[in-house]
Amino acid sequence: MFRFDPYSPAIDADPFPYYKTLRDDYPAFWCEEAGMWVLSRHADIVTALNDWQTYSSAKGNLVDELPNRAGATLGTTDPPRHDRLRALIQKAMTKRALDHIIEPTRAVSTGHMEAVQGEKTFDFVNDLSSKVTVDLLFYLFAMPTEQQDEVRDNAVLMVQTDPKTRQKGPEHIAAYEWMANYAANLVKERKKNPGDDLLSNFITAEIDGESLDDREVQLTVTTLIMAGIESLSGFLSMMAYNLADHPDARRALAADPSLIPDAIEESLRYNTSAQRFKRCLQKDIELHGQAMKAGDFVMLAYGAGNRDERQFDDPDTYDIARKPRGHLGFGGGVHACLGASLARLACKIFFEEFLQRFPEFERVQEQLPWVPSSNFRSPMQLDLAVN
Numbered sequence: 391m392f393r394f395d396p397y398s399p400a401i402d403a404d405p406f407p408y409y410k411t412l413r414d415d416y417p418a419f420w421c422e423e424a425g426m427w428v429l430s431r432h433a434d435i436v437t438a439l440n441d442w443q444t445y446s447s448a449k450g451n452l453v454d455e456l457p458n459r460a461g462a463t464l465g466t467t468d469p470p471r472h473d474r475l476r477a478l479i480q481k482a483m484t485k486r487a488l489d490h491i492i493e494p495t496r497a498v499s500t501g502h503m504e505a506v507q508g509e510k511t512f513d514f515v516n517d518l519s520s521k522v523t524v525d526l527l528f529y530l531f532a533m534p535t536e537q538q539d540e541v542r543d544n545a546v547l548m549v550q551t552d553p554k555t556r557q558k559g560p561e562h563i564a565a566y567e568w569m570a571n572y573a574a575n576l577v578k579e580r581k582k583n584p585g586d587d588l589l590s591n592f593i594t595a596e597i598d599g600e601s602l603d604d605r606e607v608q609l610t611v612t613t614l615i616m617a618g619i620e621s622l623s624g625f626l627s628m629m630a631y632n633l634a635d636h637p638d639a640r641r642a643l644a645a646d647p648s649l650i651p652d653a654i655e656e657s658l659r660y661n662t663s664a665q666r667f668k669r670c671l672q673k674d675i676e677l678h679g680q681a682m683k684a685g686d687f688v689m690l691a692y693g694a695g696n697r698d699e700r701q702f703d704d705p706d707t708y709d710i711a712r713k714p715r716g717h718l719g720f721g722g723g724v725h726a727c728l729g730a731s732l733a734r735l736a737c738k739i740f741f742e743e744f745l746q747r748f749p750e751f752e753r754v755q756e757q758l759p760w761v762p763s764s765n766f767r768s769p770m771q772l773d774l775a776v777n
């Protein structure tokens with residue numbers, strides 16, 4: 391009998407054969423281990439993303455949700471409340487705010503790259519992607535740097551799940567509570583002394599004379615810290631992993647950095663960090679012969695939709711010239727990633743600098759240690775040998 395267990399090491403190591411079986415033979419699959427349906431075809435996922443009235447996020451969007459998060463922040467509310475929160479952040483993320491990050495991103499990236507230059511091998515995750523994204527987020531939010539390591543360690547833990555119990559463990563919940571408390575203090579302090587940073591812009595943003603209440607601000611800042619550090623760092627690592635395994639693509643990018651933005655889109659399609667998110671059905675539906683009930687949870691397997699041959703030609707080929715329109719690397723619909731422009735920009739700058747310094751590298755480990763997570767797929771360590 392076919393099983394799809396998102397907590398298993400086999401799925402961490404290579405989810406793609408499982409995704410193909412799901413798409414071809416079980417397009418609406420009841421996953422016993424997660425206790426929810428799985429949708430894997432691109433068209434079904436897009437339909438779900440465009441119909442928040444049926445596929446609600448208000449019961450949480452993490453496959454294993456953190457306590458008291460559902461219904462309270464950006465990824466976990468439906469319109470109209472969601473739209474209000476989103477508009478306020480969008481107001482803070484102006485073009486000017488993004489232009490502001492170009493030089494700092496270059497500076498933090500090159501700083502950490504120079505620290506490993508001359509080494510024969512280094513760990514891309516712990517020496518580079520994680521350090522760069524933490525520095526960048528601290529810069530964006532003008533956060534005091536003393537607690538940088540604690541913030542990073544807790545952000546990493548929050549997104550994890552205990553594969554044995556198939557739930558968040560006490561350490562993951564404690565990390566989330568630590569972060570919520572940290573965010574509360576940060577917001578309190580920033581309200582007293584606002585500056586010209588993204589966090590201050592967000593706290594003070596108003597729409598029609600209305601601003602956010604303290605709890606909304608606190609939970610949204612917690613979400614932004616989690617996404618700003620973990621989603622971005624996980625994706626940088628996955629892009630390095632893709633480029634390690636596709637030397638021709640890597641050499642083409644090193645020779646012509648103007649190709650990097652297209653390669654980022656293809657990495658978001660081909661093999662990315664944000665693999666699976668959750669919704670909750672608001673009414674009974676029938677899909678592919680399955681009766682799905684109001685109140686059932688549904689996993690949207692973005693990573694599977696991104697390899698759907700019904701949408702993309704030759705989907706298992708990593709082709710940096712593809713321009714994969716409609717990929718699901720940033721989700722879609724009302725919950726499409728709010729940090730997408732920022733992430734694309736940061737990633738482009740990072741790899742411009744990285745490939746200039748390290749045009750030749752290969753993976754040292756055959757098997758990678760994967761972050762234990764039912765949502766995300768990224769390595770905890772990625773040792774690269776450089777020439």
Ligand code: HEM
Nearest residue numbers: 451464465617618621622625664720721725727728729733
């Ligand atoms: C390349 C890096 C990133 C990837 C791959 C990524 C991916 C995603 C995905 C797939 C979603 C949709 C979740 C769902 O369907 O429920 C999402 C939502 C979101 N992302 Fe990102 N993300 C990245 C970077 C960032 C950054 C840097 C930030 C902020 C600083 C951010 C903030 C958010 C927020 C706030 C949402 C929720 C939006 C909403 O519900 O309206 N992300 N992200």
